[in-house]
């Protein structure tokens with residue numbers, strides 16, 4: 350049967366806020382969790398991913414989990430370790446103990462951020478491109494994907510890992526013309542990831558059907574995802590304001606954009 354009750358971690362964040370508006374239309378009953386109170390949702394669970402008892406209780410009885418909680422940008426290693434690496438482990442372990450059958454994991458393009466972006470007639474980046482994290486943040490997403498594979502192989506807990514491009518209401522940079530996922534397509538993809546059968550551990554790229562797309566959406570489409578949006582209507586204005594991507598600029602040369610060239614955040 351299709352999952353009905355879904356725990357949404359990271360519900361107070363940008364993506365969580367967009368998705369808790371859009372997902373109920375697909376018939377889900379959402380249980381919300383975040384470190385911070387969730388605006389307009391007094392019944393949301395306020396808990397840290399470090400709190401294993403709270404996680405056991407939060408996952409009890411749900412059909413599936415959408416795991417968005419964590420640090421969503423580069424940060425000192427110790428913080429990434431606690432929130433994204435240990436936190437994701439704690440959530441998987443709680444899910445295993447409570448018998449939850451499926452997790453949709455918010456991975457990121459930054460797990461492969463040091464992959465050169467396609468230029469000209471280059472082929473789209475395939476989903477099995479080698480991992481090339483561009484930050485400790487990207488490394489934590491790489492870990493999350495491996496953790497998901499391990500929990501499938503060892504325990505039969507299914508995951509769809511979504512390497513999200515940029516999911517925001519509108520694209521705001523020339524790079525985002527290639528990697529943008531509209532919120533409506535984001536909800537379509539999460540719904541497909543929750544309902545497709547026999548996913549085992551499947552890794553997919555998460556973006557809209559952008560004219561300037563950099564990666565292959567075949568694996569996402571294999572779940573039943575049919576993107577409806579394209580960033581192209583935003584192209585003229587963004588390129589007029591910011592110029593085309595500069596082949597000489599390292600921050601424009603890789604999938605991960607400026608994450609590859611930003612100075613490290615200390616303590617490193």
Ligand code: NAI
Pocket residue numbers: 358359360361362363364365382383384385396397398399416417418419420421422431432436455456457458512513514515516517
């Ligand atoms: P965000 O930073 O707006 O939201 C993350 C939420 O997680 C926050 O509300 C925060 O309070 C919560 N959180 C952080 N540490 C926690 C902890 N220890 N315990 C419980 N909750 C904790 O990030 P956003 O943009 O909403 O992203 C959501 C997820 O999707 C993140 O995992 C991010 O890495 C991933 N992602 C997002 C992309 C995007 O375009 N928005 C692109 C690629 C990946």
Ligand code: 15L
Pocket residue numbers: 421422457458459513514515516605606
């Ligand atoms: C991410 O992984 C971040 O969470 C998000 O804030 C954006 O920076 C996005 O990647 C991106 O690459 O644009």
